Amino acid sequence: MGRILAAHARVVTAGIFVPERVLTNADFEKLVDTNDEWIVQRTGIKTRHVVSEGEHASTLAFNAIDDLLEHHPDVEIETVDYILVASTTSDYVYPSLAAMIQDRFGIPTTAGALDISGACAGFAYGINLATGLIASGQAARVLVVAADALTRSADYTDRSTCVLFGDGAGAVLIEQSENPGILGMTSGSDGSAGKFLFRTNFRFDINGTMDDTRLLRQDGRNVFRWVMENIPGTIASILDRAGLTLDDIDWFAPHSANLRMIEALNKRMEFPMERTLLSVVDYGNTSAVSVPLALIPAARDGRVKSGDRILIIGFGGGLVSAGNVLVWP
Numbered sequence: 001m002g003r004i005l006a007a008h009a010r011v012v013t014a015g016i017f018v019p020e021r022v023l024t025n026a027d028f029e030k031l032v033d034t035n036d037e038w039i040v041q042r043t044g045i046k047t048r049h050v051v052s053e054g055e056h057a058s059t060l061a062f063n064a065i066d067d068l069l070e071h072h073p074d075v076e077i078e079t080v081d082y083i084l085v086a087s088t089t090s091d092y093v094y095p096s097l098a099a100m101i102q103d104r105f106g107i108p109t110t111a112g113a114l115d116i117s118g119a120c121a122g123f124a125y126g127i128n129l130a131t132g133l134i135a136s137g138q139a140a141r142v143l144v145v146a147a148d149a150l151t152r153s154a155d156y157t158d159r160s161t162c163v164l165f166g167d168g169a170g171a172v173l174i175e176q177s178e179n180p181g182i183l184g185m186t187s188g189s190d191g192s193a194g195k196f197l198f199r200t201n202f203r204f205d206i207n208g209t210m211d212d213t214r215l216l217r218q219d220g221r222n223v224f225r226w227v228m229e230n231i232p233g234t235i236a237s238i239l240d241r242a243g244l245t246l247d248d249i250d251w252f253a254p255h256s257a258n259l260r261m262i263e264a265l266n267k268r269m270e271f272p273m274e275r276t277l278l279s280v281v282d283y284g285n286t287s288a289v290s291v292p293l294a295l296i297p298a299a300r301d302g303r304v305k306s307g308d309r310i311l312i313i314g315f316g317g318g319l320v321s322a323g324n325v326l327v328w329p
């Protein structure tokens, strides 16, 4: 590979995928003590797509990249020189999903390949990192993939969490550009709130309890409160760094974890729901995938237009947050 000049970055194109199997609220009424009214009122969720036996995060990722290539046959995938994958539910600890993608798509072995653990902020973290790789001249074309099969880590005996999650993947190709197409990159974490949302791994004691299930545990009320206390400030930082105000934003694409929470955020920011992109109603909380799953269909059906500015914000386990403003290609 020749020398790459440091440059601005922009999104070139994108793809998405959700698995075929659908779980409705009525399906959960048969599993746990819940009902459609509670789920819709508290979360807005009506359906979620979930992996079947034999489907993994890699299956979702491969299909999202296939979708990107089908919609944009002119993309030469072998010119990608970095692969970043956001996932907390990868097939293996290693090989990474990024290395599996390198192999499946015949991307050169000289391309960087790295999985990042940014939970529900992973997609925004990936875009921020890709922009940095391009700005520093380490890469010219970065494939950023979000792929999560969160239902694999859900406890189907816990009604307060199992109804929330769905599976899917999104992929965006980011490349160097003359003008900045990714603005206001902001990233952060608050480890003191990590106890509100966790999955154990090799260590089982956490927050004064033991949990050897390795399944997702969430204190939803405290996560909700943390989001309301912290995310408006993060959004203000993104806009400040981008040199923009909310009036300059065409679309808001927050992590689609909970419709009620997004409505509360919008009310606080005085930003209209009509210009907010959501995936939570049809797909549930798909973690790192929830933003691409809201944004890419909107770009395809003509709501999001070329040149539109989209404010992205992700937040989740860690607790972590990341966001930016994308200028849509």
Ligand code: ACO
Residues within 6 Å of the ligand: 033, 034, 035, 038, 039, 042, 043, 119, 120, 159, 160, 161, 163, 197, 219, 220, 221, 222, 223, 224, 227, 257, 258, 261, 285, 287, 315, 316, 317
């Ligand atoms: N069906 C019926 N009742 C239920 C259910 C259910 N599925 N789940 C909980 N309840 C009950 C509770 O037991 C409780 O009953 P009680 O009052 O008798 O004790 C009552 O409903 C209220 O429970 P809360 O947990 O306080 O409900 P809340 O209104 O907070 O809604 C929710 C829960 C939807 C999880 C919400 O708190 C939330 O969305 N929080 C934010 C989650 C989030 O954004 N996560 C971030 C990223 S996710 C990631 O990183 C993986």
